[in-house]
Amino acid sequence: MSRGGAARRERPRTLKVNPVACQGHGVCMELLPELIAADPWGYPLIAPGPVPAKLLPLAQRAVNSCPTLALLLTSPE
């Protein structure tokens, strides 16, 4: 249901990991422990569901900081 530009901006966004690209550097879980935890081998476990609006800037920073560009912030179409 579209409500124009405002609704478009508020589209829920989700964090995803490209499992092949991810090499478990652990930067994302350092930068965004609110949503990303480490599994027993140091690979990220991401909290399910959309990223809360107030965490979006931090999520974007984690995405930008991933050394292998494996972390993605996606918006479902």
Add this chain to the structure above:
Amino acid sequence: MLPESSCPLAEIARVTEYLAGQSARQCGPCSNGLPALAGALGHVAFGRPAGDLLHWTRQLLGLVSGRGACHLPDGTAGLVGSTLTTFEADLRYHASRGPCGRAARPPVLPLPPPPARSSPPVPPGSRARPEALR
């Protein structure tokens, strides 16, 4: 179909070991998680009872499921998960008294022989990647 004379845990532990060996080693949760899962189930089937081993095995299912680029980890977790549900009585026996007598019998489920290693195995954590992508 597994005959009653075979131990389902031992059979599936061997299959899980095989599946873990089939990992393309592209994704961390698979290349680490499947050997861990095979090891845990192998311990359930052939080792001494250990307190939280079953709990750890069940945890591993969640740690590998849906976390690979392909569905090898999902399929393996599905097989092990349904084994833990279906053969609960065997599980209880192994968890309290150790391997049943049937676990030592020759395997029933056919598995390909392990490959002869002509090249050194890829160490965990490293990737076999074309030079251009490094």
